[in-house]
Structure formats: C-alpha cells, structure tokens
Amino acid sequence: MDSVIYLDHAATSWPKPPEVMEAMKSAMNDAAANPGRGSHRMAVNASRVLYNTRRILAELFVVKNPNDIALTSNTTEALNLAIKGYLGEGDHVIATMIEHNSVRRPLEYLKRTRGISVDYISVDADGQVDLKEVERAFKANTRLVVCSHSSNLLGSILPVKEIGDLAARHGAVLLVDAAQSAGMLSIDVTDMDIGMLAFPGHKGLLGPQGTGGLYISPDIELEPLLHGGTGSQSEAVEQPSVRPDRYEAGTPNTIGCAGLQAGVKKVLEWTPEKIYHHEWELTQRMMEGLSSIRGVNILGPGLGMPRTGIVSFVVEQRDASELAFKMDREYGIAVRAGFHCTPLAHMAAGTENTGAVRASVGLWTSKEDVDIMVDAMAKIQA
Known part of the structure; x- marks a missing residue:
C-alpha cells in the first residue's frame, strides 16, 4: 500500500x-x-x-x-x-x-x-x-x-x-x-x-x-x-x-x-519496560507539539505523568471525524476519531457530544512520525 x-x-x-x-x-x-x-x-x-x-x-x-x-x-x-x-x-x-x-x-x-x-x-x-x-x-x-x-x-x-x-x-x-x-x-x-x-x-x-x-x-x-x-x-x-x-x-x-x-x-x-519508555517519550513529544497549536485540548494525564502510548485530543469548533479524514487523505496519517467504544470515558472527559481524535504510537513509531503528525495538525488548524 x-x-x-x-x-x-x-x-x-x-x-x-x-x-x-x-x-x-x-x-x-x-x-x-x-x-x-x-x-x-x-x-x-x-x-x-x-x-x-x-x-x-x-x-x-x-x-x-x-x-x-x-x-x-x-x-x-x-x-x-x-x-x-x-x-x-x-x-x-x-x-x-x-x-x-x-x-x-x-x-x-x-x-x-x-x-x-x-x-x-x-x-x-x-x-x-x-x-x-x-x-x-x-x-x-x-x-x-x-x-x-x-x-x-x-x-x-x-x-x-x-x-x-x-x-x-x-x-x-x-x-x-x-x-x-x-x-x-x-x-x-x-x-x-x-x-x-x-x-x-x-x-x-x-x-x-x-x-x-x-x-x-x-x-x-x-x-x-x-x-x-x-x-x-x-x-x-x-x-x-x-x-x-x-x-x-x-x-x-x-x-x-x-x-x-x-x-x-x-x-x-x-521487554515491556523498554517498550513503555519508548512509547512514553513519543507521547510527551506529541503532547508538547499539539499543545502549541491554537484550539487543541489534550485529554488525560498531563506532561510528565505516566500514560500508555495514547494521545487523544479535541479541537475547538472542529469535527473529530473531519480532522481524522483530512489527516488520512491529505497527509497519509492514520489516526482514529469518534467515541472509541468507550462512552463512559467520554462522559468522564466531557466529550460525550463531540468524540475525540486519538493518535496512538507503537514500537515502530519514530520521532519523525510524531513531528509530521503535529505539523499536519498545525496546517489543518491554520
């Protein structure tokens, strides 16, 4: 592909x-x-x-x-x-x-x-x-x-x-x-x-x-x-x-x-310990980049706190599904948007009416991948 x-x-x-x-x-x-x-x-x-x-x-x-x-x-x-x-x-x-x-x-x-x-x-x-x-x-x-x-x-x-x-x-x-x-x-x-x-x-x-x-x-x-x-x-x-x-x-x-x-x-x-450390560093990099973009609100633990390789976010006045569609079709980036089969968590996060964009890293994700995704999000929002 x-x-x-x-x-x-x-x-x-x-x-x-x-x-x-x-x-x-x-x-x-x-x-x-x-x-x-x-x-x-x-x-x-x-x-x-x-x-x-x-x-x-x-x-x-x-x-x-x-x-x-x-x-x-x-x-x-x-x-x-x-x-x-x-x-x-x-x-x-x-x-x-x-x-x-x-x-x-x-x-x-x-x-x-x-x-x-x-x-x-x-x-x-x-x-x-x-x-x-x-x-x-x-x-x-x-x-x-x-x-x-x-x-x-x-x-x-x-x-x-x-x-x-x-x-x-x-x-x-x-x-x-x-x-x-x-x-x-x-x-x-x-x-x-x-x-x-x-x-x-x-x-x-x-x-x-x-x-x-x-x-x-x-x-x-x-x-x-x-x-x-x-x-x-x-x-x-x-x-x-x-x-x-x-x-x-x-x-x-x-x-x-x-x-x-x-x-x-x-x-x-x-080892799970090394995998976790790799993914955690990537999430911190992604969160730092996304937080500098106007209107982006990141869900879950803040910078420096423990988390798995998931960064979900909402953007003011923007539809999550539209953002994910643009990421895929215009920039070749695969993320997921919607409610992620967890409506209770969306209720807890206050996003039960909007859903969220979810970017999740893995073993093969690189710093360059993260930077390209953040740059694409900045261009879409601009």
Whole structure:
C-alpha cells in the first residue's frame, strides 16, 4: 500500500515483526490440522503450537500453569467469558468510568437478565480513580471488580495492584482488561492479585488479529461461554472439566496463535519496560507539539505523568471525524476519531457530544512520525 504514517496502534499494532508472518506461514505448512483431534504428525504439531503459545504467555504474565490461560479470538470474547461465566443472580460488581463497551455491555446485559447490580467509579480529569471511593463501593454481595488497566481514550494507567489488594481484602475477584497494557506494562497476576486477565494478541503483543486470551486463576471456575467439540472427553454430555479444553470449544486459530507466540517472543526480547519508555517519550513529544497549536485540548494525564502510548485530543469548533479524514487523505496519517467504544470515558472527559481524535504510537513509531503528525495538525488548524 502507499506510504502511511500509522498512529492507530491502540486499535491494532502495525506492521508486525517479520517473525510473526514467518511463524504463521510455517504453521500453515506444518501445523494446519486440528489440535487434540488426532495423533498424526500435523495434529501433534498443532497441539505443540498452542501449548507453546500458552507457555510464553505464562512467562510474560508470570502465570504458574500455562493451562490456566484460555486462548480466545480477542479481548472481547475473553471479557465475555469472564463476566458471563462468573457472575450469578444478584451479584454486585464494581467497575470504572473508563471501561470499554466490551465490559459495559456484558455487565448491562446481566443487569437485565440476572439482576446483577453495578457501580461505576468516577475518574478525574487525568483518568484516575480515588481508591477511597473504590473501597466505599464494596458491599456484602460484591463478587467482582472490573478494571481497565489503561484507558483506551485517556491513556491513564490505573493502580491495578492496589485495586487488587482491595478486592482480595473484601473477598472479591479482580478482572483486569489489559487491552491497552499487555506488552507495554509489566503484569504479574499473582503479585497484583489478578483473578482474571483478559488480553488481545493483536495490539501490544504484536500478533495477528483474531487472537487473545483469558488467564483464569486456578481458584476460579467459570461457566463456559461456548459448548461443543474439544477433542477430549468426547463421550461426555457436558463440557470437559479439564483446562483449557473447558473454555475452548471448536477448532482454534492455530495459525494465528503461531503468530502470537512469535509476537510475544519479540516483546520478551525487547521487554515491556523498554517498550513503555519508548512509547512514553513519543507521547510527551506529541503532547508538547499539539499543545502549541491554537484550539487543541489534550485529554488525560498531563506532561510528565505516566500514560500508555495514547494521545487523544479535541479541537475547538472542529469535527473529530473531519480532522481524522483530512489527516488520512491529505497527509497519509492514520489516526482514529469518534467515541472509541468507550462512552463512559467520554462522559468522564466531557466529550460525550463531540468524540475525540486519538493518535496512538507503537514500537515502530519514530520521532519523525510524531513531528509530521503535529505539523499536519498545525496546517489543518491554520
């Protein structure tokens, strides 16, 4: 395709490391059979791909047993499995005002169908929660706390470890949405008291679309989201009890998982700490440049504060979608505009009627890319 400055990594990272594409091609040639459904060489190779993908994900998230990771098609499926599989009639849930629709919509669905109740904790202008307000929200029937590790609109980073400690002390489970943090922030599920961790393969883990997963603590049992063939306990009427088969009905995306495995290897090679530092420096550069342009208002944490690689902004008297369109068609810059599937965060930011332009950096973004984007925005605004 024509040359593009890609600043939409919060949606999907691009380009992928060459190793990802090579791994997928190799798996298509050598491991394209159904894992767990046969003993021939191709089927065994496919099973090996899935196990090694789990194993390297377990290394990244400090998970003791790789079989506690269920592979899914994306974070949305993982969150639906966690929320719908864990909550029962009358349970109470604590969530935040920066949650994605992949959290909010399942919760609202269960409010209608199972009578659960939900408290959404407010956030300040920097996208941060007050831990005292979180603690006050606990009730006797609070069973689950859902927390986005980082806002996909504001870029703010929530204190997951402290929230996990609160949940543990109140006998609740912490579910973390790591859509914007996996691969960019260090995550230790035990140290952070994370009972369930939902993550995408196609963003910070550098894998292909159609991949993701859910870590499920060995102390937690979920009702499966899907029922069907697993290649194990086929004579049983019910879904198998053994992990991960219980949560992985149907033919899996083995080719995609091979790519995900290669992507996670690159993340471990570079380390989340170095990736975060690279992206943070780029966001600071972008914020400095945008703040000098008349009428631009940047959302989320201010200069010098922690944030993931997301810079969202609004421009006075300008439509966000129009700005993104001009960036693409006139300057070859890919950004995203709109509501980013997180209306609650827009309500918190006061942009529920306008939406925002979101530029998000990634591993391959350069300082020159950032400068070109800022210059383009200045020309558009002029």
